[in-house]
Amino acid sequence: MKRQRAAPIVSRAKGLAAEIRWLLSISLSAILLFPESSAPADVSQGAQIAATCASCHDPTGGGQAIPPIASLDEQAIVKAMLAFRASESPSHVMHAVALSLSDDELAATARYLADRASAGRQP
């Protein structure tokens, strides 16, 4: 459901659909390769880009000064990132990060972060 909401926001539904197909194929590989309990960490594109977020944002949602992102939903992340992309203020750090992500990458990252939050998992 969340994926369907996010796609119009970034106007790349086609790219997302391809990505979902691709992610599913990767998931299948993962099931085949790692059938036992020690499943590997998520290495999707969203997870790889989200690793960058953890350089500043405490992934548990703690931290005092840098705003937490661990509990945001997918739409909130995309909306915030589009605002950061549009303006250097209030954070040129986030402006730089937002500019570096394509719409597809942004959608994948937001989806990963939101899914992780809703699953209550840690990275």
Added chain:
Amino acid sequence: MTDWTRRQIGGLAGGALLAVAAPHIVRGRGRAKVVVIGGGIGGATVARYLGDMKSIDVTLLEPNSTHVTCFFSNLYLAGLRSLASLSFGLETLAEDHGITIIRDSAVAIDSGGKAVELRGGTKLPYDRLVVAPGIAFKFGEIEGYDEAAAKIMPHAWIAGPQSELLRRQLESMEDGGVFVIAAPPNPFRCPPAPYERASLVAYYFKQFKPKSKILIVDAKDQFSGQELFQDAWSRHYPGMIEWLPSHFTGAIKAVDVAARSVVTEGETFRAAVTNFIPAQKAGLIGEKAGLTDASGWCPVDPVTFESTLQPGIHVVGDSIIGGDMPKSAFSANSQAKACAFAIAASLTGSPQFPPHLFNSCYTFLAPDDAFTNALTFAPEGGRIKTVKMFISKVGESAEVRRRTAHHAMGWYSAFTADVFGGGS
């Protein structure tokens, strides 16, 4: 899980997919082994992210039980933070991220036989090796400055005992003394740090030794964040800090430890305390392993961070060269993540995407006045190129600078948790 055999793989449908997806496993050699040399920011980050994948055996080699971060160590010099608050053990990496920590040093790398030899004589086999040795100093380039001289004129450029020595010297200096900072030539670890150091020591002097002076004798004619620093020096510490560019002094030629003086082409500066920051090169194992080129640094592929000189060995952090990324902790952390995902792709067949490389640094001008920059990078033509760069501006409000200083504290806590585990 640990003993994937040919029989198990053969029993599954889709062998072609598996061959593509997990070349190492299909070869029937069990879990892939990655050895990481160096438990600083780059090495610890690679180890942590590879460990979290749970499909690779990761061994981290680090002789020291504690890592003291260079970033924020200028706050320690100014009496604003304890060294303990900047110190991190590697226990969490072992306990929560499944990494084997060996407290030893690598003395040799057998790249053909894919093994690392430890000081204790043990040989550790690897499928991929990551070398993250940080920096070493070019002792001997300046007459009179060697390792013994560093005990009198500390560099304090690797945080720890050297930082403590410099702090003690600053504390025992009499009011009215001259503190000389010899700033190194490019490239060196953390480009704004000599000038941040001048700023924060000036903050300390302003409170406790207000008649003292700081001279920065520079090997360069310009420096990172220059406009922001010079603006701050005139606002916070008028008349206390003097910056002497290379064209003005002819740069440093020698030091005289006994006389506590720094000798340039045209002048001799006698100092109560000297912080001599030498020219730098890649950490010593880099040179020993044939990973360095004529520059003294390690050239790497900008996507995988694999050495361009030694296949199968990756290098991250301050010891690399070949692009625009500054030698900073943030850069090392960013490179390490790209490197970890590239190694995983190579060993387990996980997907690989173009790396997103970033650098962002917080720099203190005073405890409540900090600036920041943000840079993005991308591989281009075999090198790492800057794509976008943003930096704080002269004339920002005090409130903006206070907020940046506050963000810096939050960043430090999240960043060190990301690197060393804990809090995540």
